[in-house]
Amino acid sequence: xxxxxxxxxxxxxxxxxxxxxxxxxxxxxxxxxxxxxxxxxxxxxxxxxxxxxxxxxxxxxxxxxxxxxxxxxxxxxxxxxxxxxxxxxxxxxxxxxxxxxxxxxxxxxxxxxxxxxxxxxxxxxxxxxxxxxxxxxxxxxxxxxxxxxxxxxxxxxxxxxxxxxxxxxxxxxxxxxxxxxxxxxxxxxxxxxxxxxxxxxxxxxxxxxxxxxxxxxxxxxxxxxxxxxxxxxxxxxxxxxxxxxxxxxxxxxxxxxxxxxxxxxxxxxxxxxx
Amino acid sequence: xxxxxxxxxxxxxxxxxxxxxxxxxxxxxxxxxxxxxxxxxxxxxxxxxxxxxxxxxxxxxxxxxxxxxxxxxxxxxxxxxxxxxxxxxxxxxxxxxxxxxxxxxxxxxxxxxxxxxxxxxxxxxxxxxxxxxxxxxxxxxxxxxxxxxxxxxxxxxxxxxxxxxxxxxxxxxxxxxxxxxxxxxxxxxxxxxxxxxxxxxxxxxxxxxxxxxxxxxxxxxxxxxxxxxxxxxxxxxxxxxxxxxxxxxxxxxxxxxxxxxxxxxxxxxxxxxxxxxxxxxxxxxx
Amino acid sequence: xxxxxxxxxxxxxxxxxxxxxxxxxxxxxxxxxxxxxxxxxxxxxxxxxxxxxxxxxxxxxxxxxxxxxxxxxxxxxxxxxxxxxxxxxxxxxxxxxxxxxxxxxxxxxxxxxxxxxxxxxxxxxxxxxxxxxxxxxxxxxxxxxxxxxxxxxxxxxxxxxxxxxxxxxxxxxxxxxxxxxxxxxxxxxxxxxxxxxxxxxxxxxxxxxxxxxxxxxxxxxxxxxxxxxxxxxxxxxxxxxxxxxxxxxxxxxxxxxxxxxxxxxxxxxxxxxxxxxxxxxxxxxxxxxxxxxxxxxxxxxxxxxxxxxxxxxxxxxxxxxxxxxxxxxxxxxxxxx
Numbered sequence: 001x002x003x004x005x006x007x008x009x010x011x012x013x014x015x016x017x018x019x020x021x022x023x024x025x026x027x028x029x030x031x032x033x034x035x036x037x038x039x040x041x042x043x044x045x046x047x048x049x050x051x052x053x054x055x056x057x058x059x060x061x062x063x064x065x066x067x068x069x070x071x072x073x074x075x076x077x078x079x080x081x082x083x084x085x086x087x088x089x090x091x092x093x094x095x096x097x098x099x100x101x102x103x104x105x106x107x108x109x110x111x112x113x114x115x116x117x118x119x120x121x122x123x124x125x126x127x128x129x130x131x132x133x134x135x136x137x138x139x140x141x142x143x144x145x146x147x148x149x150x151x152x153x154x155x156x157x158x159x160x161x162x163x164x165x166x167x168x169x170x171x172x173x174x175x176x177x178x179x180x181x182x183x184x185x186x187x188x189x190x191x192x193x194x195x196x197x198x199x200x201x202x203x204x205x206x207x208x209x210x211x212x213x214x215x216x217x218x219x220x221x222x223x224x225x226x227x228x229x230x231x232x233x234x235x236x237x238x239x240x241x242x243x244x245x246x247x248x249x250x251x252x253x254x255x256x257x258x259x260x261x262x263x264x265x266x267x268x269x270x271x272x273x274x
Numbered sequence: 275x276x277x278x279x280x281x282x283x284x285x286x287x288x289x290x291x292x293x294x295x296x297x298x299x300x301x302x303x304x305x306x307x308x309x310x311x312x313x314x315x316x317x318x319x320x321x322x323x324x325x326x327x328x329x330x331x332x333x334x335x336x337x338x339x340x341x342x343x344x345x346x347x348x349x350x351x352x353x354x355x356x357x358x359x360x361x362x363x364x365x366x367x368x369x370x371x372x373x374x375x376x377x378x379x380x381x382x383x384x385x386x387x388x389x390x391x392x393x394x395x396x397x398x399x400x401x402x403x404x405x406x407x408x409x410x411x412x413x414x415x416x417x418x419x420x421x422x423x424x425x426x427x428x429x430x431x432x433x434x435x436x437x438x439x440x441x442x443x444x445x446x447x448x449x450x451x452x453x454x455x456x457x458x459x460x461x462x463x464x465x466x467x468x469x470x471x472x473x474x475x476x477x478x479x480x481x482x483x484x485x486x487x488x489x490x491x492x493x494x495x496x497x498x499x500x501x502x503x504x505x506x507x508x509x510x511x512x513x514x515x516x517x518x519x520x521x522x523x524x525x526x527x528x529x530x531x532x533x534x535x536x537x538x539x540x541x542x543x544x545x546x547x548x549x550x551x552x553x554x555x556x557x558x559x560x
Numbered sequence: 561x562x563x564x565x566x567x568x569x570x571x572x573x574x575x576x577x578x579x580x581x582x583x584x585x586x587x588x589x590x591x592x593x594x595x596x597x598x599x600x601x602x603x604x605x606x607x608x609x610x611x612x613x614x615x616x617x618x619x620x621x622x623x624x625x626x627x628x629x630x631x632x633x634x635x636x637x638x639x640x641x642x643x644x645x646x647x648x649x650x651x652x653x654x655x656x657x658x659x660x661x662x663x664x665x666x667x668x669x670x671x672x673x674x675x676x677x678x679x680x681x682x683x684x685x686x687x688x689x690x691x692x693x694x695x696x697x698x699x700x701x702x703x704x705x706x707x708x709x710x711x712x713x714x715x716x717x718x719x720x721x722x723x724x725x726x727x728x729x730x731x732x733x734x735x736x737x738x739x740x741x742x743x744x745x746x747x748x749x750x751x752x753x754x755x756x757x758x759x760x761x762x763x764x765x766x767x768x769x770x771x772x773x774x775x776x777x778x779x780x781x782x783x784x785x786x787x788x789x790x791x792x793x794x795x796x797x798x799x800x801x802x803x804x805x806x807x808x809x810x811x812x813x814x815x816x817x818x819x820x821x822x823x824x825x826x827x828x829x830x831x832x833x834x835x836x837x838x839x840x841x842x843x844x845x846x847x848x849x850x851x852x853x854x855x856x857x858x859x860x861x862x863x864x865x866x867x868x869x870x871x872x873x874x875x876x877x878x879x880x881x882x883x884x885x886x887x888x889x890x891x892x893x894x895x896x897x
Contacts, residue, residue: 028500036431037401063734064732067732069732071725071732075725078724092734155313156457157554158314159457160514164507164513164515167503168503170515172504181428182458187517189517205518206517207517231439231440232463233463233464234443261436365564369564372563373563
């Protein structure tokens with residue numbers, strides 16, 4: 001079963017948060033939506049879980065009982081312990097008794113939180129708290145899992161652990177979509193979507209994205225066209241959308257960061273409002 | 275040599291009761307150098323930063339900031355961008371800059387073109403990218419010789435991040451020493467030198483290769499990534515999903531092959547260069 | 561530093577309102593409402609010499625009923641049902657003025673006026689023979705405590721959810737908005753009820769405050785009142801982003817109730833321009849119920865207007881609050897350009 005949004009547009013007052021966005025989330029896949037603040041990631045996810053109603057387009061998502069959501073904010077109740085948080089989430093989805101206890105034990109072990117099960121959520125580190133939020137979102141084995149910036153601000157090691165949990169969920173057959181500002185996570189997803197100003201810049205697997213990227217990226221200490229360049233380490237990379245880079249410029253194979261920045265630049269310089 | 279660096283720590287240690295947050299850390303940031311500070315949560319980065327700024331006294335060892343012990347006088351010549359911007363959200367951008375100018379006794383800084391539209395906007399109402407940029411303007415407005423940045427680009431898109439790094443580089447080009455903490459591994463590549471902390475100690479420093487050290491990584495390619503992942507995960511091996519492949523850190527290829535054989539999965543196992551995160555993962559599991 | 565602080569303060573409307581608005585309000589209220597002196601009271605005169613005695617009463621007594629055929633028992637009923645502040649029973653050598661002791665300031669004024677007649681009328685204070693302030697205050701304090709818990713504590717509890725960002729999470733779980741509200745106010749309902757019982761019992765033990773009426777009537781009045789103030793609490797939570805704001809708003813709602821509900825200053829003594837505020841406050845009506853039941857043993861037959869008003873208030877406030885709260889939990893509707 002494939003979930004997702006099709007041709008969805010959302011406006012908040014005067015501004016368009018999403019413009020005709022189509023994103024598919026197939027079962028057994030991790031879809032990563034990447035983009036900066038204001039790109040529309042949160043709006044996209046909230047539209048998918050029907051917290052926001054779309055002005056145009058279709059939304060395909062299961063009923064609340066088969067949906068799991070982790071919002072960008074905490075995701076857990078500070079004054080409850082880890083175990084109590086999980087129990088509350090389980091209860092909200094109708095899980096009780098032995099089934100609930102078993103599931104709790106299983107999830108805590110998978111996330112390496114068993115030792116902390118009686119600790120208050122407010123006393124957990126950022127990474128552990130996000131892991132708890134994730135467990136609460138999947139406690140009922142949902143078919144679609146929606147995670148809003150689960151790893152933002154989380155330290156690298158916890159991020160890897162969280163990524164492992166997310167991948168395991170997809171490996172078990174769930175459709176998973178998550179938003180992130182980390183390009184390396186997007187690179188590792190089965191399918192990535194780059195959002196900028198409410199529009200999809202590019203989407204597909206990392207290989208597909210690289211394959212369909214048109215234009216050339218060069219690298220030099222100083223750029224030829226300042227407005228088409230950006231800093232990378234000690235050098236500046238430059239984007240030539242029409243493959244017309246001067247022969248003396250050093251061409252580099254673009255990685256995802258190059259591609260995302262190049263496409264964002266092209267969009268902004270084409271006069272589209274950011 | 276000590277007069278030549280902007281910032282220096284000599285075997286700095288900090289204890290809180292029985293707990294040692296930072297243990298014997300020696301590092302330096304030269305003028306015009308951009309140094310990246312990496313580490314997992316609880317590694318001691320924040321405590322070290324606070325000692326370097328002189329906000330927290332060291333239990334042992336010494337901190338030298340711009341040639342002497344950190345004090346309010348010297349801090350006037352230091353710029354600091356904390357994680358939460360350091361700006362007042364309920365004041366406009368212009369009002370914030372007024373406040374900073376008054377505090378340091380400098381002229382009110384002029385706004386870069388990108389920020390001009392936000393001059394009279396409350397900082398709390400500005401988009402994140404603009405907020406982070408504004409935080410930079412405020413922190414650099416008094417012409418500091420040393421700048422400390424705590425996760426300065428968190429949450430910002432790739433293009434805006436590159437622009438912020440333009441500013442950082444511009445500073446270092448003029449001789450300012452910069453210390454940056456970050457969780458973005460890509461930003462590590464923007465630095466001249468890296469410092470990796472783990473459990474309160476400095477475990478590696480230098481280039482990216484120095485920091486990765488002799489960490490090993492394997493890439494496993496099979497027809498069924500789900501089953502592969504599930505099998506390796508169940509065996510307790512540190513796995514990272516990578517597109518359709520599965521990466522495994524710090525594990526013998528033979529072990530990986532035997533797990534695959536038991537699960538009846540066929541595929542290739544090849545050694546690949548490890549990443550900084552994999553080094554951090556190995557350190558965390560130790 | 562000073563300039564920055566001023567600028568931040570000027571943007572914080574709620575604090576400004578508190579700092580500037582509240583003193584002004586207090587001044588106006590104290591000017592017009594604070595009045596311990598009652599300048600006229602309602603009176604009934606019964607018994608054979610009703611007409612003569614009524615004619616001889618000073619203007620202070622606003623005679624509303626003259627009934628030569630009514631007995632002393634009728635007079636006591638009138639007082640119990642709060643129809644009049646004083647009932648003068650004629651027929652004996654000296655007429656007796658039965659004074660409603662539950663209306664403290666009126667009673668004191670009446671007592672003064674009666675004693676000034678130089679023995680021509682015998683005073684007898686009912687319900688609160690010693691005119692003890694505590695007897696009148698304790699029933700009112702019960703209402704105040706319920707208001708406090710219902711308004712402030714409830715609104716903070718709900719706002720915490722919004723502050724923590726977990727409200728969003730609840731919205732996506734298969735939990736109905738009504739269930740969320742119920743779950744959130746039930747503990748406070750229970751807490752307030754327990755508190756009320758404790759204060760009532762303590763008041764009775766420490767100050768000998770009587771409980772002359774029907775416990776069930778009292779409990780019913782308390783329950784309806786609780787719903788009204790809990791509704792206010794929920795409403796405040798829907799207009800507040802932080803616990804600090806919730807407390808400030810709750811304070812704005814609480815202060816007038818303390819001063820204008822008749823708890824401290826008698827309603828009758830307030831200037832009309834300010835008195836009307838008292839009539840839209842829930843606490844005013846609960847105080848009538850609690851004082852009526854505890855001191856005068858009054859029943860639903862005379863207290864029903866207060867019950868009706870409270871019920872209407874509870875329904876209106878709670879409905880408004882619930883509708884606003886559902887908006888937080890249901891899909892957003894966009895403002896179409």
